[in-house]
Amino acid sequence: MLLAPSTSAATPGAPPFLSRDHSAPDVSSTTGSGNFGSWGVDQFGLPRYTYAIDQQTSPIAPQTELSGNVDAWSQVGNDHIVANAYNHGYTQLWSQDRTYQWMNLYDAANKHFSGGFGYVNAGGATFSTLYDDRPTGAASQRDFGMGYFHKSVATGGLSADDVVYSPFGDDPVLLHDVTLTNTSGTPRTGSYFEYWDVNPQIQAPARFPRAVAAPTYSALTQTLSAAQLPNGQDNSPLTIFSAALNAGVSHYDTDTSAFFGAGTRAAPAAVTAGNATNSIALPGINGVVGNTMMALQSPINLAPGQSVTLRYIYGFAHPAGVDPLVAKYRAAANPYQASEQAWSSWLPRASFGPQYSWLSRELEWDAYTVRSGATYDEGCGHHIISQGGYYQYYFGENEAFRDPLQHMLPMIYADPKLAREVIRYSAHEQPALLGQIPYGVIGLCNRFDLGTSNDLDQWLMWSTAEYVLATRDTAFLDEVIPYQLGTSSDTIWNHVKAAYQHQETIGGHGLHGEYLTLPTGTTGDWSDFATEFLQLTESNLVTAQAVYIYQRLALVADLRNDTAFAGQLRATSAGDLAVVKGELGAMGWFARGYAGTQQVGYGTPFLEPQAWALLGGATTPDQSTRLIAQFRRFLTGIGAPAALNGPAKIGSALTGAAADPGITEHPTVTTGTISNNVGWPPGAWYAVNGWMVWAMGELDGVVPNARAYAWDEFLRNTLTAHAIAYPNHWDGVISIDDECASFYAPNPAICGIGLTTAYNTQIMHQPAYSLFDILHLAGITPMGHGYRVVPHLPMDTFNLRFPLVGVAQEQDLIRGYLKPEAGGVLTMDVAPPPGVSADSAVAWVNGDVVPHTVAAGLVEFSMPTSAGIVTDWAITGPGAVTASSGGLPNTATPAWPLALCCAGFVLLAIMTMRLRRRSRVPIPARMEAKGG
Secondary structure (H helix, E strand, O other): OOOOOOOOOOOOOOOOOHHHOOOOOOOOOOOOOOOOEEEEEOOOOOEEEEEOOOOOOOOOOOOHHHOOOOOOEEEEEOOOOEEEEEOOOOEEEEEOOOOOEEOEOOEHHHOEOOEEEEEEEEOOEEEEOOHHHOOOOOEEEEEEEOOEEEEEEEEOOEEEEEEEEOOOOOOOEEEEEEEEEEOOOOOEEEEEEEEEEOEOEEOOOOOEEOOEOOOEEEOOOOEEEEEEOOOOOOOOOOEEEEEEOOOOOOEEEEEHHHHHOOOOOOOOHHHHHOOOOOEOOOOOOOOOOOOEEEEEEEEEEEOOOOEEEEEEEEEEEOHHHHHHHHHHHHHOOOHHHHHHHHHHHHOOEEEOOHHHHHHHHHHHHHHHHHHHOEEEEOOOOEEEEOOEHHHHHOOOOEEOOHHHHHHHHHHHHHOHHHHHHHHHHHHHHOOOOOOOOOOEEEHHHEEEOOOOOOOHHHHHHHHHHHHHHHHOOHHHHHOEEEOHHHOOEEEHHHHHHHHHHHHHHHHOEOOOOOEEOHHHOOOOOOOOOHHHHHOOOEEHHHHHHHHHHHHHHHHHHHHOOOHHHHHHHHHHHHHHHHHHHOOEOOOOOEOOEEEOOEEEOOOOOEOHHHHHHHHOOOOOHHHHHHHHHHHHHHHOOOOOOHHHOOOOOOOOOOEOEOOOOOOOOOOOOOOOOOOOEOOOOOOEEHHHHHHHHHHHHHOEOOEOOHHHHHHHHHHHOOHHHHHHHOOOOOOOOOOOOOEEOOOOOOOOOOEOOOOOOOOOOOEOHHHHHHHHHHHHHOOEEEOOOEEEEOOOOOOOOEEEEOOOEEEEEEOOEEEEEEOOOOOEEEEEEEOOOOOOOHHHOEEEEOOEEEOOEEEOOEEEEEEEEOOOOOEEEEEEOOOOOOOOOOOOOOOOOOOOOOOOOHHHHHHHHHHHHHHHHHHOOOOOOOOOOOOO
16 A cells, blocks of 8 residues: 555554555465356465366356356456456457447457457467467466456467556556567567457447547557547547557558458468558448457567567547557556556555455455446546446446445545545536436436436435545535536535435425335335335335434534534434334334335335444344344344245345245235345345445444354355355356345346346446445444544454555554545544453554543544544553564654655654644544534
8 A cells, every 4th residue: 555654753662553564465365266267366466366267168157147158257447447358368448438338349240359369470380369269289378367367378389478457547548468488499480460459339328339430550659540430429539549569560450351351360361471461441430330450560589488578558549649648658667567566555455364365355356346447437527436237338327326426435445536536426417406316327427317216315415424524625525516517516515415405305205204206206216116116105215324324414514614504414314213213113124115105114124224224323222133133034044944045145135035934024016026035126235235234333232243243244245255155157256246146046146137148247336345344344434523443343353454544453452544635633432452441541643652531431532633644543551562463663764765855854854743742732622522
C-alpha cells in the first residue's frame, strides 16, 4: 500500500506502527481451486489462477449457464477499461467511454478472432500462439492474473511466452509483451505477426455492428488506426489503434480477406507465405460486420539460446489521443513490471492465521476484481463500477442505479478517489425537480428505464454518508454536479437532500406506514419486480433501510451544522422504526411488506428486511436471538429436514423452501414456484447475504455466538466455498454471478438469474460485499465523532490493512491507522485487546501515550489527524510494548524519498510538533451525540 509515513518519532517502548507494516500475507494456498486448474502465486507475489484443463476435450468444460459452451474468462482491467481474457487464448476489449461496446468482438464466422496473440514463421517453424491452435504436442500454459493474461507455447525449438495486460492507471489501452526464445541449436530467422482484430459492436439498446473508416498506417509511429464512423448514438466516435512499441515493422495487413486468404485462423495465408501484404480494408457500413483487422509483421533473428521481447499496444482514443498514448508506452522501460508493482503496492492485505491463507488470497483477488471493473463514461464525465456480468457486457446497460453505489462502499477505504467518482456519476443520473431516478443508464449517460424501484434514492444517501464519515471529507459535499440532461446543477449535499425529499414526498408511505411501491408507479424495491411477482404494494425492506440510512446521514448533517435536516432525518427514522417494530411476526422474523391489505412474509421468511431491521435497532436482545436462530434454521438450512439437503454449502437462501414443513405461508408468485422456493426472487444473493453478515457481526455481545454465526455466513459467501462445493463448475471459481441456487434447489450448483445463456460470471456483488463485510467484522465503523473499532472476528489475532484504514490485533495489543482525506481531531472508541481490561489500558497516538477515558467498556481518546497523512494509534496493557509480530520497529527511521526537499523536512517537523502538542491536551467536550 502507498502510505505516507507517520509524522511523529515514537517514544521508546511504544507499539510498532501498523502503517509501517508492509509484510505480505501468505496467499499461496490452492484451496478453492476447483478442478479447472489451480490458484498460485506469480513472480510478483500476487495471486494468479492457472487454467490447466483443455476445454476442447475436458468433460467438465461445458457450462450449464452457457448452454454447454466451454468459454471461461478472466477480467483484465484498470481504472478505465475492462477486457476479457479467454481460455481459448484471445483477449476481447470493452469500452464504455461513449457507447457500451466491444471493440474486437470474437466472430469466427466472419474471421474476427479478437486478438492478443500472434504467429511465428521462423527457421521452418510456423505456428500460432493462440491456445486453441497450438501445434500438436506443444507445451503450453495459461495464467489469469491481476491485470494480465499470460500464456506460453513451445514447439519445434522455439518458444513464445507472452502477456496481455492493462497498465495500472487510467489509460484505455492493452499492452502485449511477446518473448520469443530460440531453444534449438541453430539460428532462427523470420517474422513474428502481431494480431489484433477490429470488430466493434454496440450492445445496447440493440446489438449493432459499428462501421470503421478505411484504416491508415503511420510508418513514423508504426501505428495502424481505424476510426469508427458516426452513427445515431455516437457523433464523436473513438479510433481503434495498434502499434509496435519496441519492434520493427516490415509489413502490415488490415483486411481479413488479405491476411487470412485461403488459410485458416491457425495458419493465415500471409503468415504461411512469410509476408503480410500491406492491405487496407474498405470502409465499413454501420449495421454490417466489416473486414477490418490489424496485423503487424516484425522481423526476428535469433541465435541459439537467444531471446527477444517485442512489445505492442492496442486500444482506443479520440484521434488526437492516439499518438500520445503510443509515445508514452514506447518510452516506458518495463510497463508490465511497473503495473504489477503498482497493483501490489495498492492492494489491501489481510491475515487471519495460517488456516485462512486462502482467504488472504481471495480478499486480494476481490479487491482487484472490484477496482479493475471500473470504466469511464464521457457522457457523465466520471468513472463507474457497473454491476458487470451479463447486465453490462451482454445487455450493455449500467443497471441498477443502486449497484455502483454498493460496489463503491469498500472502495471508500481502498480507493477514495474512485468512490468519489461513483458518487458524482450517480448524482449526475438524478433528475432535477424531484424526478424519478432512472433504473440505470446506457451509452453516453443516457437514461435507461426498466420499470423503476422505490429504494434508489436511499443508496445515494447512504453511500455519500459512508464516504464522508469514513474520510472526513465534508468539502466534497460542496462540489457542484449537474442533474440529468444538464438542465441545472447543485452541490452534492443538495443532491442528497433532494434524494431524501423524493423518497419522502414522491414515494411516501402506504396504509400500513411502509414505503409505497405500486401507487408511485414503481415495480419493486431491491427486488426490482416485487410488484409484479409478489403483488407487493408496500415495502418493509425500504422502511427498515430508511431507519438505518437516515441515522447515518444525520451524522453527516451534524458535521455540516445542518441541524434542521439532521432533526428531520432523525424524526423520520424514528417514525419508520416504529413501523418496522410492528412488523415483527409470531414466527420471529420481520414481514416483507404488504400486497394490498395482505401482509407478505408473516409465515415464511424473506431475508431482505431482516438485516436492516437489526441494524436499525428494531429488536430487543431476545428478539434478535430468535431472529438469528430462525434465519439459520429456515434460510441456512441448519436443522432443516434432511430432504431439503441443508445446510447450505454456499450462502443462505433469500426465501424459504416450499417443502419446508415449518413454513405456514405460501404467497402467490405470478411466475409460479421457482427452484422450490416460496417467494421471489429465488436463490442465494451475495448482496443480501452481505447485509446479513454485517448485521450478525453487530450483534456480537448481544446474541450468543453472533460473531461465530457472522463468520460462518461470511465464509459461505466466498468464491472458495462455491469452488469446494461444486469443483466442476467454473461459475464461482474466480468470479461469479449475482446469485446462485439455494441449497434446496434441484441443481444447487447453478448460478445466475437465467436472463441469457450468452454470458456468466464477473458480477461485482460477491467481491464488493466480501470486502465490505471484512472491514466491519474487523470492527471498523466510522462515526459522527470519529471511529469506533470493536472487532467481531472469531480469532484473537488478525491483521487487516487497507490504504485508508487498518487494524490489527493480538494478545495485549490492538493497533491501527487512518489516512483521512480531510484532517481534524477524532474521538476514537476502541475495544481493548485480548488480555487487557479497559480500566488498565494504555492509549497511544503516533507513538506517544495519550489521555483516555473508559466509556461502555471501550477505550476512548482523542486523535488529531491531517489530510492525506497517516496517523497511527494503539491500545496496550500497562506494561511497555517493545516488539510485536508483523511490523517494523517504531524506532526505525522512515525511508524518505530522495527527492524530498529541505522545505519538506521543515514542514513535516512543524506538523509533527503541532500534532504532538495536540495529542497531549485533555479530551475535548463532546460536540455531538455519537448516534448510529
